[in-house]
Amino acid sequence: MNLTATIAGFNFEHVMLNAAGVMCQTAEELDSVLASAHTGAVVTKSATTNLRPGNPAPRYYELPNTLGTINSMGLPNEGFDYYMDYVTKKQSQKPIFFSIAGLSKQENLDMLHQLQDSEFSGLVELNLSCPNVPGKPQTAYDFEATQAILTEAFAFFKKPLGVKLPPYFDIVHFDDIANILNQFPLAFVNTINSIGNGLVIDDDTDTVVIKPKGGFGGIGGTLVKATALANVRALRLRLNPEIKIIGTGGVTSGRDVYDHILCGADLVEVGSQLAIEGVAVFERLERELADIITKKGYSSLAEFRGQLKVIA
Template identity: 60%
Template sequence: MLTTSFFDHTFENPFMNASGVHCMTHEELDELAASKAGAFITKSATLESRAGNPEPRYFDVPLGSINSMGLPNKGLDYYLDYALSYQEKQTRPLFFSVAGMSVEENLEMLWVIQKSNFNGITELNLSCPNVPGKPQVAYDFPLTKTILTEVFQFFTKPLGVKLPPYFDMAHFDEMAEILNQFPLTYVNSINSIGNGLYIDPMTESVVIKPKDGFGGIGGEYVKPTALANVRAFYTRLNPSIKIIGTGGIRSGQDAFEHLLCGATMLQVGTELHKEGPAIFERLTAELTAIMDEKGYTSIDEFRGKLKTINV
């Protein structure tokens, strides 16, 4: 009932982790592989390992989370070694995320992946909002086009891009026009909403240390924005470019709404951090129950078929 076709492969269900959550180490990745998630993705890698921003840098709040992680990860080689070992034993494709600290670093990492035996799906993160002094690339439309032009001069493996949230119809139009010029496998929308602020009224203080408390907002707070971005790109991108919906998925109902807007796969971040990999069994059960109640026997029967009010 929940089977999902993506990249010439059929996954048991559309659920994945969001890169950055429960995917730092080989052990955490193994736990995702053993979970009920349909697929999973590695931590966004930089060329060399990074400690990330100082603690505390993540905080659960009533309707979601705030974080300023600063791309802590164990480096490209660590995750590529895992990916190559994983694909020797599994037929299910692995998603591999990279997020360089510069355009040049991204290109260098993609060159390494291109020359490797990795046969999964690569995600280029153009939207990390929590590295001090580093702007989000995907808010610079000409730079985004320049990067993708350079990438596709040599990169021939399946590639998706992770995007920040957009808030203006003109920006949806402009970014979609750029993305449609390239043979992308997918767009992942959205990353956290950058530079929010959460205050503990008891201590009269911010709750995370980096950037004087400013951080990316995730969870329930961002679901309406995430749904809008999924829908906007689903209706603007070439049909060959699939959508991974990310943002505010904490129940089967949230997942259903993302799929209704046009998502093919679904990534879970904040709620995975709170519940652990067992969440995927709960989400699949809840989504199945909703589909049963509505009489749907497959996701394709309702994917992208969001109704609008025309009266």
């Protein structure tokens, strides 16, 4: 059975990897994702120029019954140079995605310049969708700002570049963002980031469960699967075929991976369930996925990718 995928000339021997933010802040965590026999790649924690401690704790909470997670980490990361050091020294057979999330357009462009001028030979993911930095909006909800940063970035950036998007909830917004993204030679889009600014309440104490922003935080896990699939599907129907799609959101079973691919995902990322289960999740998900594919009589992902059926 062939569970491989290709983006921008990079071959992925397995269809899954971590979602940025989970199991990827330190070299040890990145190594553990790369060392899994069932991952195709790794993506680094979104970097800012300087090290950031992130928001005050508690800033991450798991809802009961693997319903999902809420986080307001606030981009804790070791700083751009740490990840640059990691990716340039790492001898990895697997492709590496270098995620960046500058707090301004200029910070993102500065990091992209450094990546362009470096020996880094992987893929870059520009995170335009972090919901958790107080006072900073999610850039990709501002279509003009998104167009502006991509215009400036592609004027000099020649390595494979993709964007991490927030979820959209309106057909007009799917049309609008796709029209912008289609103007650029993007290698991929990654959809979705967490659903921003949800609120979870503790039944016993009538209190929010995380401290930053009065309890508001990004929702992930089972709760977001339908939204994630809608975004993968809507963008696959609208984007140029050269722009590949990484499907992220709500993956807790092999069936969830299958559904992302059915909607058009080339690769699938695991966030909340990786945080809950650890890297062993990839072995379980790949086994469950392979069982479904076998039962359906397929032998490769390409046979059903994007082949979602609708009711006539």
